[in-house]
Amino acid sequence: xxxxxxxxxxxxxxxxxxxxxxxxxxxxxxxxxxxxxxxxxxxxxxxxxxxxxxxxxxxxxxxxxxxxxxxxxxxxxxxxxxxxxxxxxxxxxxxxxxxxxxxxxxxxxxxxxxxxxxxxxxxxxxxxxxxxxxxxxxxxxxxxxxxxxxxxxxxxxxxxxxxxxxxxxxxxxxx
Amino acid sequence: xxxxxxxxxxxxxxxxxxxxxxxxxxxxxxxxxxxxxxxxxxxxxxxxxxxxxxxxxxxxxxxxxxxxxxxxxxxxxxxxxxxxxxxxxxxxxxxxxxxxxxxxxxxxxxxxxxxxxxxxxxxxxxxxxxxxxxxxxxxxxxxxxxxxxxxxxxxxxxxxxxxxxxxxxxxxxxxxxxxxxxxxxxxxxxxxxxxxxxxxxxxxxxxxxxxxxxxxxxxxxxxxxxxxxxxxxxxxxxxxxxxxxxxxxxxxxxxxxxxxxxxxxxxxxxxxxxxxxxxxxxxxxxxxxxxxxxxxxxxxxxxxxxxxxxxxxxxxxxxxxxxxxxxxxxxxxxxxxxxxxxxxxxxxxxxxxxxxxxxxxxxxxxxxxxxxxxxxxxxxxxxxxxxxxxxxxxxxxxxxxxxxxxxxxxxxx
Numbered sequence: 001x002x003x004x005x006x007x008x009x010x011x012x013x014x015x016x017x018x019x020x021x022x023x024x025x026x027x028x029x030x031x032x033x034x035x036x037x038x039x040x041x042x043x044x045x046x047x048x049x050x051x052x053x054x055x056x057x058x059x060x061x062x063x064x065x066x067x068x069x070x071x072x073x074x075x076x077x078x079x080x081x082x083x084x085x086x087x088x089x090x091x092x093x094x095x096x097x098x099x100x101x102x103x104x105x106x107x108x109x110x111x112x113x114x115x116x117x118x119x120x121x122x123x124x125x126x127x128x129x130x131x132x133x134x135x136x137x138x139x140x141x142x143x144x145x146x147x148x149x150x151x152x153x154x155x156x157x158x159x160x161x162x163x164x165x166x167x168x169x170x171x172x173x174x175x
Numbered sequence: 176x177x178x179x180x181x182x183x184x185x186x187x188x189x190x191x192x193x194x195x196x197x198x199x200x201x202x203x204x205x206x207x208x209x210x211x212x213x214x215x216x217x218x219x220x221x222x223x224x225x226x227x228x229x230x231x232x233x234x235x236x237x238x239x240x241x242x243x244x245x246x247x248x249x250x251x252x253x254x255x256x257x258x259x260x261x262x263x264x265x266x267x268x269x270x271x272x273x274x275x276x277x278x279x280x281x282x283x284x285x286x287x288x289x290x291x292x293x294x295x296x297x298x299x300x301x302x303x304x305x306x307x308x309x310x311x312x313x314x315x316x317x318x319x320x321x322x323x324x325x326x327x328x329x330x331x332x333x334x335x336x337x338x339x340x341x342x343x344x345x346x347x348x349x350x351x352x353x354x355x356x357x358x359x360x361x362x363x364x365x366x367x368x369x370x371x372x373x374x375x376x377x378x379x380x381x382x383x384x385x386x387x388x389x390x391x392x393x394x395x396x397x398x399x400x401x402x403x404x405x406x407x408x409x410x411x412x413x414x415x416x417x418x419x420x421x422x423x424x425x426x427x428x429x430x431x432x433x434x435x436x437x438x439x440x441x442x443x444x445x446x447x448x449x450x451x452x453x454x455x456x457x458x459x460x461x462x463x464x465x466x467x468x469x470x471x472x473x474x475x476x477x478x479x480x481x482x483x484x485x486x487x488x489x490x491x492x493x494x495x496x497x498x499x500x501x502x503x504x505x506x507x508x509x510x511x512x513x514x515x516x517x518x519x520x521x522x523x524x525x526x527x528x529x530x531x532x533x534x535x536x537x538x539x540x541x542x543x544x545x546x547x548x549x550x551x552x553x554x555x556x557x558x559x560x561x562x563x564x565x566x567x568x569x570x571x572x573x574x575x576x577x578x579x580x581x582x583x584x585x586x587x588x
Contacts, residue, residue, distance in 0.1 A: 065412035067524070070548040072545070083535070092424070092425070092430065096431055098524070120558070123558045146238065147239035158246060162247070164247065
């Protein structure tokens with residue numbers, strides 16, 4: 001392993017390598033793929049059913065943990081965008097890259113395959129995305145409420161349809 | 176349990192052995208122990224330990240008692256109003272919380288930061304790291320019954336909190352980093368105070384070694400306790416000092432240098448053992464590295480502006496004259512609240528005191544963010560904590576908890 005001081009600038013080709021490896025999966029899996037500078041990049045999937053395939057590919061390339069899984073609600077499209085951020089600890093060149101994989105989950109069939117078995121660090125992210133946005137991760141071992149109280153009911157809090165109740169101001173009036 | 180202690184020397188008769196076997200049958204003899212939620216350590220949270228005898232077979236974390244729904248509130252407030260909000264989850268590490276968010280916003284806005292401001296960011300961050308590590312070490316001390324470490328840690332943290340107060344105006348919730356720069360300039364008195372504080376702590380560190388690190392009781396409680404291997408740490412996405420104690424030389428300050436870290440000379444302490452003692456040692460050494468960095472910054476900090484010109488020009492001249500030229504302070508007018516970054520998204524990462532802090536900000540072009548995702552270091556510790564505690568004794572849980580420096584409000588957000 002190289003020492004840290006030798007690794008001040010990332011190898012330019014590394015992100016291109018990731019992009020070219022992912023592009024090998026073909027146009028029917030990856031709709032759009034782009035490197036944004038030397039440290040960031042993203043790929044958009046054609047369909048959410050390919051997420052397991054792509055995450056296995058990411059593991060092959062050398063990514064070994066998740067930085068984040070984010071659900072973003074888009075009410076006008078009646079879908080939730082799920083963004084997976086991958087990165088690496090064991091390969092210090094790859095560690096400079098955070099690669100995003102984006103996919104969509106529609107409201108009416110709010111399910112997606114869990115990648116917990118490929119990336120165990122996705123455990124908390126998937127659970128949180130489930131309770132706050134209602135995206136069900138199939139084959140995750142603990143798909144139940146985590147941060148929210150056990151008896152929480154109603155709309156998923158991070159969906160845009162959940163409005164924060166304003167408590168208002170209470171002023172004592174003297175009569 | 177006694178079954179596993181059976182050796183040639185103390186053989187028991189067949190009947191007694193049968194009795195033992197009944198006890199260890201699955202599902203029998205297992206008890207559930209609730210730890211918390213009334214403040215078991217550094218915040219409200221609950222640990223559910225499934226125990227047999229005093230061996231923890233499974234530990235389930237039940238976070239959420241200090242959940243403040245920061246991510247939801249972020250979708251309802253202006254970018255500028257979020258600065259005080261995002262630092263609330265970890266008030267003892269607020270500079271990093273603040274800086275990570277601002278870095279993501281700056282990336283979307285494509286803002287350059289002047290060099291002096293970068294140095295000041297590093298300065299505040301390192302002072303904050305020291306105070307946060309001393310807090311963590313103090314908490315670890317009291318967890319394992321070492322009250323001197325607790326008292327010393329909290330007392331010696333005070334000068335560093337004081338530096339931040341003199342620099343930023345607030346002890347813990349600083350809101351120091353703003354888009355394009357920082358809010359206040361470094362004065363001569365703060366420099367002198369910082370030098371004093373560093374030379375005091377450098378002397379004190381030797382006492383820590385004598386009374387805490389080399390203490391046989393402390394070693395017995397920490398060594399070979401809560402071991403996590405390199406492979407497991409990588410797989411579970413452990414962060415920060417805990418990751419480096421497991422032999423992974425990963426530090427965002429080196430991997431993706433932000434603020435002034437590119438120009439600063441510092442080392443990353445890495446240990447291979449992966450136990451609670453290694454994690455403590457990493458923190459102790461990081462405190463020393465931070466002190467070196469503070470001295471370097473005081474010596475090398477360049478002169479210049481502390482705010483980006485593009486932002487500075489938008490402040491009315493009267494304000495500039497009154498606050499910036501006379502007192503070296505940035506005071507924004509009210510209309511900055513409706514600042515509108517362009518459409519786009521950005522992910523930023525900083526090395527906060529407990530580990531890597533990730534912000535993912537999505538902007539739709541309005542003055543309110545569309546989505547802010549905040550991945551705090553303690554959040555990343557939830558799963559590893561459950562895994563590490565397996566197979567340890569109940570008495571080891573405080574040592575594991577303290578050595579991981581898990582901070583519930585930070586995990587809940």
